[in-house]
Amino acid sequence: MKIDARQVGRALKDAGHWRAILLYGEDSGLIRERAAQAVRCVAETLDDPFRVAQLDRETHDRLEEEATALSLIGGRRVVWVREGGDALLNAVTRLLNAASDTLVVLEAPGLTSRSKLRAFAEKHKDVASIACYPEEGRALAQTVTDALSRENITIDRDAMAWLHTRLSADRAGVRGEIEKLALLAGSGGRLDIETVQDCVGDAGGTSLDDAAHAAMAGDVAGVDQALERAFADGAAPVAVARVVLALINKVLRVALAEEEGQTRSEAIKGLRPPIFFKRMPAFTRAVERWPIDALALAAERTQALELACKQSGMPDVVLCKRHLASLCRGGQAWLRGISR
Structure with missing residues (x-):
């Protein structure tokens, strides 16, 4: 049975209702988190060898x-089951026809929309088919x-807005x-x-911010170094587009405020969340290099980059590197059409 996104929480909370749960999609961290939730719901633990059997690709034949x-x-x-795929379809079909109350949890991040296992799970009344996307x-x-509320922790709106631009696309x-953050703040x-x-300053998002600021400021070497660090830390290309x-x-926003009569210093100080002080020189340089018309064009093409990164089969890493390299040329170059 295909589970609607709004019903995923209820389906996992009642994991014992199902004979099998299929978890697929692009967010491997979310797949693992939901699989663990389902296992714990039925077996009460993740590591009891008598009640939980974990199978990887090499041991699928023991299913x-x-x-x-x-x-x-x-x-x-x-x-x-980890690394599940269509090769498990026959075994899963036989299990559902057999007399057994064992719950089978299948992690299958690589399944496509044409997957036979996925099609089977979406139609079977005893199987929960759950999509896991960023x-x-x-x-x-x-x-x-x-997550913070469960620890009775509150977060300011500015802090949430800043954090949102730093989080990767992966649930893990x-x-x-x-x-x-919860450990730092403590309960309450x-x-x-x-x-x-x-x-969060030392997290992988730092490299993304470094790359974005370097690109807008025209620092080619800085872009290359920051992107390599970001991708090495597991940053997703779509996250690059969002940060940029x-x-x-x-x-x-600063450019528009200046046009309305504010000083550059006033406009920058009015930003929420504020610019991290270590990046202020690069940000100021970006404001100097980019006129309003060029910024509008850059925003449009960056949105197009994000959409391209979400499509299967696209060389998203290459697209990100090329886009940031074009930003290094500056706003005037974009207006002259050099970035095309």
Whole structure:
């Protein structure tokens, strides 16, 4: 049965209702998190060898054996399968026709829309088919807020806005940052913009911000170094596009404020969240290099980059590098059409 995005929480909370749960999509961190939630719901733990059998690609052939085995200590068993694919379709079909109460949790991040296993799971009444794609916008902000609320931690609006531009597209990366912030704030604590910047300042998002600021300031060498660090830390190309677009919008806000009569210093100080002090020279240089018309064009093409990065089969890393290299040429070059 295909589970609607709004019903995923309920489906996982009642994981024991299903015979099998299929988790697929682009966010491997979210797939792992939801798989663990389902396993824990039924087996009450992730590492009990009598109730939880974990199978990787090399041990997929043991799926039926493990799924039909009895627990030596009682309780319902779970078979947790990693790196699942269409090759498991026949085994899963036979298991669902057999008399067994074992829950099978399948992690299958590589499944396409034409997958036979996915099509089968979406139609079978005893199988939950759950898509796991990177969260964006309000959904991502809500995930952070909910996780902090469970620890009775509040976060200022400016801090949330700044954090949103730094989080990677992968759920594992998001979860790691949330855990660091929760540990720093402590139960019942409060997170302001300075605290969040200090805590997240050394994360992979730093490299993304460095790359974006270097590109807008015309620092070719800085772009190359920052992008290499970001991708080495596991940053997703789509996250590069988001960080660059957020920076372009900030530079545009300053340019528009100057046009309305504010001084550059006043306009920059009025930005929320504020510019990190270590990046102020690069940001100021970006404001100097980019006129309003060029910024609008750069924002449009950066949005197009994000859409391209979300399409399967696109050389997203190459597209990111080429786009940031074109930004290094500066606004006047864009207006003359050099970046085309």
